[in-house]
Amino acid sequence: MNWGWVASNTHQITAALLQHVQLVGLALLFGFLIAFPLALLAVRWPRLYGPSLAVTGVMFTIPSLALFILLMPFTGLSMATSLIGLTIYTLLILFRNIVQGLRGVSPSVREAARALGYTPARRLFTVELPIALPVIVAGIRIAAVTIIGMVTVTALIGQGGLGQLFITGFTLSFATPLVIGFVLSVMLAVAVDLALVGIQYWLTPWQRGVR
Amino acid sequence: MNNDVMSLLAGVIDFFSQPMNWQGPGSILAHITEHITYVVIATLIGAAIALPVGIGLGHSGRGGLLAINISNIGRAIPSFGVIILVFLLAGFGVMPVIVALVALAIPPMVTNSFVGMREVDPAVRQAAVALGMTGWQRLWQVELPIAMPLIMAGVRTSAVQVMSTATLAAYVGLGGLGRYLIDGLAVRDLAQVLVGAILVAVLAMATELLFAGLQKLITAKGLQ
Secondary structure, three states, X not given: OOHHHHHHOHHHHHHHHHHHHHHHXXXXXXXXXXXXXXXXHHHHOHHHXXXXXXXXXXXXXXXXXXXXHHHHHHHOOOHHHHHHHHHHHHHHHHXXXXXXXXXXXXXXXXXXXXXXXXXXXXXXXXXXXXXXXXXXXXXXXXXXXXXXHHHHHHHHHOOOOOHHHHHHHHXXXXXXXXXXXXXXXXXXXXXXXXXXXXXXXXXXXXXXXOO | OHHHHHHHHHHHXXXXXXXXXHOOOOOHHHHHHHHHHXXXXXXXXXXXXXXXXXXXXXXXXXXHHHXXXXXXXXXXXXXXXXXXXXXXXXXXXXXXXXXXXXXXXXXXXHHHHHHHXXXXXXXXXXXXXXXXXXXXXXXXXXXXXXXXXXXXXXXXXXXXHHHHHHHHHHHHOOOOOHHXXXXXXXXXXXXXXXXXXXXXXXXXXXXHHXXXXXXHHHOOHHHO
């Protein structure tokens, strides 16, 4: 470890970290905004679920590197390229978990809400979603941790957040930037994971006694 | 735009139909063989480390939370970073790729085998104790067969992930199907990139199917 390098490159390191956080945050946001309505449709019309799961499953087998490169002719070396690729990978995980969470709501609870005269929208937001929340949050956690690692690959197409430090280390044959990028990336994943556990704890007060 | 897509597809078909791409070192088959070699070695080493840990912890029921948490953190390890880091430390060779892929393969297998063992119905466990079975007998004849579907699901997840991540091997000068991605990127030859992507995706899906079949085969008749 060469701490002198770290001291003189704090700016580069911070910028890489910020870009990393930005890419992950935006990808999760867009992924959720797309996956949520799709999941509602799949729950409403179960026939859609099988095919959508098959399509997302196949897409998941495409290596992330290949997907990023193949998006380049459309979006160039811009942030959009890595963002679109990352969003696609979050979609697959989020969609599956939102559907599973909503399906896990017991029919008797759903009927009780209907008997109480809840409109479908109110039932969704005040009854079904809270019950499905743990499974949905579990999906967000897996998606977040997965793409925090995946972002680094986009360094090969000129983005990459902390992955840029990997490339710097590789071109200079110099381990310090690599180790820094590596440690920050793992720490970021752990921090985000813990934050999500905290949010879930805060949002589901009725579960606290159970565990 | 439509023209671009057409010429890209034409490029892919052209690539597959050139006899030159099917022969000798650097041929499609050679790259597939290299790729599968990395995947098989890494998955086997990963399984040899992860399965005893997950199964042992699940069997004894101790230290489980710790194992799950460590394996979750393991998921956060960026494979791309591991490959380059080990490359700088150990130099050119298969080592960096295998280390990174093994690290990638371990977490899902630990988690799944642990959960699989824990989910064995306690009543079944007690029945086995009541029958006078020893710890080993319960493990081999009762718990493992019941946990097998979940354990295999973990191996399957790992193998598929390793299959698509093995493409990064090409970045540190090795072979495998990643060559098409890295070389194609270098010369902006998208047809070549698409060839690589298609081949990896097909291999990954074949892995899924293979394990789905294997899982059926080794799941005890009474549990199907």
